[in-house]
Amino acid sequence: xxxxxxxxxxxxxxxxxxxxxxxxxxxxxxxxxxxxxxxxxxxxxxxxxxxxxxxxxxxxxxxxxxxxxxxxxxxxxxxxxxxxxxxxxxxxxxxxxxxxxxxxxxxxxxxxxxxxxxxxxxxxxxxx
Numbered sequence: 818x819x820x821x822x823x824x825x826x827x828x829x830x831x832x833x834x835x836x837x838x839x840x841x842x843x844x845x846x847x848x849x850x851x852x853x854x855x856x857x858x859x860x861x862x863x864x865x866x867x868x869x870x871x872x873x874x875x876x877x878x879x880x881x882x883x884x885x886x887x888x889x890x891x892x893x894x895x896x897x898x899x900x901x902x903x904x905x906x907x908x909x910x911x912x913x914x915x916x917x918x919x920x921x922x923x924x925x926x927x928x929x930x931x932x933x934x935x936x937x938x939x940x941x942x943x944x945x
Contacts, residue, residue, distance in 0.1 A: 852921035857881065857910040865907045871923040872900045874908075879916030883908045 875897040885906040910916040
């Protein structure tokens, strides 16, 4: 049996919606064509690029800095960022520890925040 790409329970705990795991699982399977776990070692930089699909990045451990169309955003543990399709962006891990992420690409065009508002009902990340 193949190892899962990420553990949904860990993501839900990080985002403080443990009781919503079935809803999160349903949203991921319904709204995303693929989701994977990524480990970014300290100092890793992803150069500017863009995707045809909307990209959602959930930081499970560590922190990442994103430059999305010249806007700098720090995303720390327990937070997420939604990058619209075709937005030019780059990212870098920050701090001494690696960053562990769940990266998901939409199967359709989704309005930013759909997963947050419709599936968990309130601020998905809460306070980190």
